[in-house]
Amino acid sequence: MKTNINKLKEKITSKGMKFTHQRLVIYRSLCDSKDHPTADMVYNQITEENPSISKGTVYKTLESFVNAGILQKFRDDMGLMRFDPVMDTHSHLYCNESSNIRDYKNPDLEQLLNNFFKENQIEGFEVEEVSLVIKGKSK
Structure with a gap:
């Protein structure tokens, strides 16, 4: 899923949230992933290029995206919480x-x-x- 920055900015700001570099990086990571990553997977994927983003920021951002209706989350068979940027029915x-x-x-x-x-x-x-x-x- 290719991330359109303007659409993402509109999606985030329409939910009353600020559009930040951290939120962009985290959301892009989710969209670029072919499977549905955990918060730790997202953190591990982004830290090489963005070492200033903490694990806590990733967890809080993912949760705020879920609460704002930007992401879905679900628990897999191993009990891990997974995140999905696809919001339509599937x-x-x-x-x-x-x-x-x-x-x-x-x-x-x-x-x-x-x-x-x-x-x-x-x-x-x-x-x-x-x-x-x-x-x-x-x-």
Whole structure:
């Protein structure tokens, strides 16, 4: 995912946040990653070129992005918190061998899941979002 600086600046400032170099570097790192990195992975990726950005700054920035609706976060099978800059509806493919996670978009599958839960409501529970993780092995 190629990062457009002007779009990112607009996204951040529209949420009432300041646009800083640190936020740009952290968000770009997420967008350039093919799997869904942890905060430590982001930190390790950016520190060589940006040694002044602390691990605490990475954690706080990622959390503020999640709270502002700029990122999604989810826990993987190993209990690690992963971050995803793709905010539209999609599923995830999880490789059991490498633990890599990648996005999978299929509008027919999304429609099927949404229709299923509209037609099969769960008593005492309101479904707000359906998240699907498809597990297997990468070829």
